[in-house]
Structures are given as C-alpha cells and as structure tokens.
Amino acid sequence: MKIQKQKFTNLNNSKVVSRILKNVMGLLVVVLFASCIDNNDSEVFEPQPDGEALAARFENNRANAMQEFTLDASTGGVITGVQGTKVTFQPNSFGLNGTPVTGNVTVQLLEIYDKASMLLKNKSTLGRRANGDKEALKSAGEFFIEAKQGTNNLELLEMATVTSRPVDFADLDGGMRVFRGDDTNGDWVEADENEDGINDDVEIRDGQGADGEYATYNYDIGDFGWTNLDRWYSFTGPKTVLFVDVPDGFNQNNSAVYLSYDGEPTALARMDTWNSSLEMFTEHYGLIPIGQEVHIIMVAEIDGQLNYAIQGTTIVDGHIEVITALTPITQPALETLINGLP
CATH class of the missing domain: 2.60.40 (Immunoglobulin-like)
Structure with missing residues (x-):
C-alpha cells in the first residue's frame, strides 16, 4: 500500500x-515561552474523549432496551417484542444442567432493526468470513434472547422459533441467512447448524394483518444469545x-x-x-x-x-x-x- x-x-x-x-516547528517551541509563565497561573486543560464513558453508554443502551417476559416453563408460549419480533417456546424447553425446570421463567429479548440502534448499542453489521476477512452485512434484524430463573441462566432443551417483525413483500430478501454473535470480538459469523445449535435455514411466511398482507422471516435456535438475520453485502x-x-x-x-x-x-x-x-x-x-x-x-x-x-x-x-x-x-x-x- x-x-x-x-x-x-x-x-x-x-x-x-x-x-x-x-516536525518543522517542534524545535522552535521547546523553550520559547517557558520564562514567561507565571508560576501562579493554572494550566487549562481541554476536555478529553472518554472511552470508558462511551463504552458505558453502549452498554446502558443495550440494558435499557432489554425487554422481559414471564412464561410458565411447563407450557412454554410466545413472547412478542415492542417492534414485532416473536419467539415461540415449546413446553418443557427451559433447562438447567440438562433437566427441565418448572414454574415461571423470565425471558429477555433485545431487538434491533435500524442503523441508529445498531450504532448506539455497538452492534454493527460487520461479518467475519471463514478465512478471517471482514465485510459488511445487510441485516433484517438482530436479536438477543436469554432466559433466567432466579439467579440461574437457563438453557434451551428444545428448539425455539424466532419470527421477525412484519416485512413488506417489496422489501423481502430471499438471500437472508442466520448469523450468530461472536462474543470474542463482536463480529457476526454464519451459523453452523451442527456447531451452533441453530437452524441456519430461513423460512419466509405470508401473513394477513389489519393493514393487509405481509411476510416474516422465521428460523429456529437451539441456544440462547445473539443471532442476526443477514446476507453479505455483495x-x-x-x-x-x-x-x-x-x-x-x-x-x-x-x-x-x-x-x-x-x-x-x-x-x-x-x-x-x-x-x-x-x-x-x-x-x-x-x-x-x-x-x-x-x-x-x-x-x-x-x-x-x-x-x-x-x-x-x-x-x-x-x-x-x-x-x-x-x-x-x-x-x-x-x-x-x-x-x-x-
């Protein structure tokens, strides 16, 4: 280069x-005004960018956007986010150390569909290919899903189905795939059903609502965490x-x-x-x-x-x-x- x-x-x-x-001026200013400084004067500092505060802002934005739902672990059910994302859980699908739990569980959902949310929650659409190259992705939605009972983080024992918010037929993209979040560096990588417990096939379903016909993207997950509907920006x-x-x-x-x-x-x-x-x-x-x-x-x-x-x-x-x-x-x-x- x-x-x-x-x-x-x-x-x-x-x-x-x-x-x-x-480089040209550096030697000229080393001692030019040193003798003119009044020892009683205070040095004025300009405000400096604060990386820890910026990281805290991103983290707080994610925490503030987290939604919580209560489900009966024995019966399962459907949760619906404020932006229209739905997650369907089968009966007895919440587990701890491989054993189904009973009673109420708390399900958490974070849904991201626009650029401002991606930026201010620091969840950009940067994907990493198998060879390590990083390229931009086009997203149809980023989702964080987790379940807890008390202080225990639960696991999924049966597949859950994620359904995106309604999409106009003109905006549908049949090339969307499932990507998972890499907790190491924040990149997105294509999901592997055999390794990630995620069905990487995305199904497009038609629907009928009060405002007319629409479609949704649908896929299954077998683990909690971050997933993303994406395609490579070709x-x-x-x-x-x-x-x-x-x-x-x-x-x-x-x-x-x-x-x-x-x-x-x-x-x-x-x-x-x-x-x-x-x-x-x-x-x-x-x-x-x-x-x-x-x-x-x-x-x-x-x-x-x-x-x-x-x-x-x-x-x-x-x-x-x-x-x-x-x-x-x-x-x-x-x-x-x-x-x-x-």
Missing part, C-alpha cells in the same frame, strides 16, 4: 499534514482500502467510527482497525467498493456529553476521509440524524 498515492477528500487538520508541520466492482483521519487526541480507545452504506438502511460496519503509524481508523482487507456513496459516522463521549461527526462521501481509490471536529448532540437527536441518512 502506497499512502502517497491515496486520494484525500479533505486536508484540513489532516494528521498527514500536521505531522509535517510539527459488490462485484473494484474495491479499495479506506482510512479515516480523525482529530488529534482521538483513537480506537476513546472513540468509534462507523461506515454507513447509502441506499442500505441496515448496512453499518464499524471501522474497528487502528493504524498506529498513521494514527487513522481503517478497515481490514481493502474491501470497500469504489464508487459507493457512504456516510462516515464518528462518536465520542466528552465531558459527559455525546459528540458526533457525520460526513457523506463517494469512495475513491485509496480513500482518506478527514474529520476535523466533533459537535455535541443529544442521543435522540443523533438517532434521528442516523436513521434519516439515505
């Missing part, structure tokens, strides 16, 4: 430029590497950068690689489609306040996108902006 051949979409405050200037044209040059002081430990694909309401990949020599965010294997219209989204927590930047661009060969500054914003306002992207 030859950085000098890359295309810069914005050079204002670029680290590539600022490093050159710093692109047959040339691809390139993408760098995101962020303001000084920001890095992978205190901020997050995401790539939103225009025209795809549920394709949001996290730029989860940090190039320490260039001090830029990037992706893994140069798989960003050239000519693709995208929006770069950056978030950070600064002095207890959510901050953001959103920039639209069209990917060129050797793309470097420069973010010069972040702006304070409320979380609801940012959710509206993200879900309003093309």
